[in-house]
Structures are given as C-alpha cells and as structure tokens.
C-alpha cells in the first residue's frame with residue numbers, strides 16, 4: 001500500500017518505493033495540508049486523501065464521483081446504466097490505485113514511461129485481470145466481453161488524477 005511509505009517519501013522526486021534515510025521525512029499531516037493548497041481538482045484531492053491519508057470519507061466521495069463519471073461515459077457511448085456494477089467498478093478502481101506498485105521496467109530507468117509496454121505508460125502495475133473480475137463479482141465471460149473495457153475507461157481517470165497528484169505533491173515539497 002502506498003500510504004505506508006508516506007514517512008519514507010523522497011520529497012525531491014516523489015518516489016514511494018525507494019527508502020533512504022538521507023531524505024527529509026514527510027508526515028502524512030504535511031501531505032494532507034499540501035493537498036488542500038493550490039488548485040487541485042476535487043477528484044484528485046480526494047484521491048490523494050485516500051492514497052496517503054487512508055481517509056474513508058474521501059473514499060466515499062471518490063466512489064460517488066466515479067459512479068457519476070461512469071454514468072457520463074455511458075450516456076456518450078449508449079451503454080446501459082447499471083449502478084450496482086458501476087459501484088463495484090468504482091470500488092475496484094479505488095482498490096487498484098491504492099495497491100498498484102511501481103513498474104520495474106520503467107521506474108527509475110532511462111526509458112520513456114509513455115512507451116513502456118509492461119505498464120502501458122502508467123508507471124504502475126495494477127491487479128491481474130482475474131483479480132479484477134473476482135473483486136467486482138462479475139462473471140469472467142461477461143467481464144471480458146463487456147466490463148473490462150468500461151473499467152479501463154474509468155481507470156484512465158484514476159491514473160490521470162494520480163499524475164496530477166504526483167506533480168502537485170512534487171511541486172509542493174520541492175519548493
């Protein structure tokens with residue numbers, strides 16, 4: 001879990017996987033304060049509180065926003081709205097973003113993350129396909145045929161927000 005690396009976070013490059021005693025330690029309360037400064041959008045702000053402060057209220061807000069996002073995508077694509085499954089996909093996305101680990105092929109390596117075929121440009125390795133449909137309680141065939149793509153569409157929003165969050169935190173603690 002990313003949150004537990006909080007005290008080991010390197011403020012110069014925002015790496016959660018590397019531990020060094022030379023770095024200035026950042027308390028989660030400092031990160032909490034940093035999240036409230038500047039102009040972080042609502043989704044990214046609460047995602048930050050979920051990842052770093054393990055905030056259950058923020059998790060509820062993220063799930064609500066995420067369901068709304070799925071409803072919007074559905075309207076655009078003429079998908080049928082299914083709140084029950086949308087809720088499970090949103091919970092899955094929260095779980096995956098918190099527990100994903102840095103990609104060993106492009107993290108701290110001189111290759112372009114955007115071109116990494118291992119993590120598909122996200123910089124992180126998430127859950128396996130089978131863990132996802134099991135977590136969301138969706139039957140395998142149904143997942144592969146219909147929900148996998150929709151989930152990936154949703155997860156893009158989480159990854160984009162995480163990137164915003166990373167630059168926000170990096171900016172805040174470097175200056």
Ligand SMILES: [Zn+2]
Nearest residue numbers: 103106116119
């Ligand atoms: Zn990678």
